[in-house]
Amino acid sequence: MLNQRLVRENPEKIALELERRGIKVDMAPIQKIALEQRNLEEQRSLLQAEGNLIGKEVGNLIKSGSNPQSDEISRLRTKGNQIKQKVTSLEEEEKNLSANLREQLFRLPNLPSPHCPNGKDEKDNLEKYKWGQPRIEEGLKQHWEIAEYLKIFDSERSVKISQSRFVTLLNQGARLERALINFMLDFHTSKGYKEVLPPVLVNTASLTGSGQLPKFAEESFKCDEDDLWLTPTAEVPITAFHRDEIISSNKLPLRYVAYSPCFRREAGSYGRDTRGLIRLHQFNKVELYWFCHPEESNKAHMQITADAEAILQSLELPYRVVDLCTGDLGFSAMRTFDLEVWLPGAKAYREISSCSICGDFQARRSSIRVKDGKATKLIHTLNGSGLAVGRTMAALLENGQQADGTVLLPKALEPYFGANQLKPE
Numbered sequence: 367m368l369n370q371r372l373v374r375e376n377p378e379k380i381a382l383e384l385e386r387r388g389i390k391v392d393m394a395p396i397q398k399i400a401l402e403q404r405n406l407e408e409q410r411s412l413l414q415a416e417g418n419l420i421g422k423e424v425g426n427l428i429k430s431g432s433n434p435q436s437d438e439i440s441r442l443r444t445k446g447n448q449i450k451q452k453v454t455s456l457e458e459e460e461k462n463l464s465a466n467l468r469e470q471l472f473r474l475p476n477l478p479s480p481h482c483p484n485g486k487d488e489k490d491n492l493e494k495y496k497w498g499q500p501r502i503e504e505g506l507k508q509h510w511e512i513a514e515y516l517k518i519f520d521s522e523r524s525v526k527i528s529q530s531r532f533v534t535l536l537n538q539g540a541r542l543e544r545a546l547i548n549f550m551l552d553f554h555t556s557k558g559y560k561e562v563l564p565p566v567l568v569n570t571a572s573l574t575g576s577g578q579l580p581k582f583a584e585e586s587f588k589c590d591e592d593d594l595w596l597t598p599t600a601e602v603p604i605t606a607f608h609r610d611e612i613i614s615s616n617k618l619p620l621r622y623v624a625y626s627p628c629f630r631r632e633a634g635s636y637g638r639d640t641r642g643l644i645r646l647h648q649f650n651k652v653e654l655y656w657f658c659h660p661e662e663s664n665k666a667h668m669q670i671t672a673d674a675e676a677i678l679q680s681l682e683l684p685y686r687v688v689d690l691c692t693g694d695l696g697f698s699a700m701r702t703f704d705l706e707v708w709l710p711g712a713k714a715y716r717e718i719s720s721c722s723i724c725g726d727f728q729a730r731r732s733s734i735r736v737k738d739g740k741a742t743k744l745i746h747t748l749n750g751s752g753l754a755v756g757r758t759m760a761a762l763l764e765n766g767q768q769a770d771g772t773v774l775l776p777k778a779l780e781p782y783f784g785a786n787q788l789k790p791e
Contacts (some may be wrong), residue, residue, distance in 0.1 A: 485691025575732035577698035682703030721750030
């Protein structure tokens with residue numbers, strides 16, 4: 367959520383920064399609500415202070431021997447009661463204005479970093495660098511063709527179980543998925559991340575705090591009879607894990623790694639990636655998440671990206687790092703580096719991780735602060751996939767495919783999978 371002080375004092379800056387995202391917002395009505403809310407808050411505070419002084423004066427008069435039923439004390443009490451009534455009325459008005467203001471601000475995305483390149487959409491993203499040598503050959507298969515030949519997942523029967531865009535992993539496929547999850551978790555915990563296994567069902571407050579609600583309700587699956595949603599990413603429950611807390615600065619950074627099944631409707635993506643493992647309604651992901659001091663967040667962004675990259679490097683998968691332009695940023699992000707893995711069958715780079723710095727945007731929505739000496743300020747949050755497991759499997763299938771139908775696996779994965787290749791069954 368955006369800073370209300372900035373809304374009151376410099377709405378033009380907000381409008382200009384959101385325009386960099388391609389969003390035009392008339393901030394005048396929102397500023398008006400913010401100013402009215404602050405004005406009521408100040409009136410209420412002054413009246414409460416006056417009421418406290420009257421209460422003390424009445425107490426002092428009674429202590430000094432005045433008759434509690436005297437005209438002077440009765441007059442003061444009448445005035446005090448009038449102030450209480452006025453305060454109650456102002457509190458109700460202030461509550462309504464605050465709720466209205468929060469509703470307006472909850473729908474506005476984070477402001478982009480000044481370092482974020484300007485642009486309209488993914489075509490304007492900037493490639494930072496590449497790692498590894500992409501495999502470029504004619505006649506290479508795409509991952510679902512390889513999977514069908516190896517009989518490691520079944521899409522058709524999954525439609526009977528659920529609907530389209532679900533898969534059932536079989537035999538070597540199920541074992542490879544499990545191997546990848548364990549490999550990623552072990553790798554990141556060895557680097558100092560604390561492993562957590564959060565709930566898959568999350569409440570509305572959790573989705574609101576991380577930025578998925580209210581704007582992206584159509585992207586998530588909701589339980590009709592409860593205030594619970596299937597989590598779209600472990601970023602949601604980890605953000606909520608410290609909601610309404612003050613964290614001591616000497617505990618920072620807090621670095622978490624979490625495996626979680628993730629659920630997304632993929633609204634607006636129909637017709638795209640309908641086959642295979644790239645765009646499913648349910649998928650597994652290992653998530654990296656940081657809570658850090660505001661002064662350290664830019665450095666942390668570089669590190670969380672490097673930690674995600676290290677998985678790709680260990681798995682010997684060529685990739686590139688892309689700096690997302692302002693028009694392609696996620697709702698809560700102020701800057702994002704996408705890792706795009708090379709898929710030789712598709713002859714394309716595809717996103718496998720988004721590493722984002724969110725500044726204090728999620729912390730303000732979730733009320734998470736850091737205690738630094740006597741000062742208390744909003745904490746900064748960062749997140750990144752480390753990695754999306756299904757897309758990693760797709761990359762392994764395409765990059766490791768051999769002419770005889772087998773798929774060679776990287777050495778780092780052998781101890782987890784128990785073999786160095788996938789074979790037709």
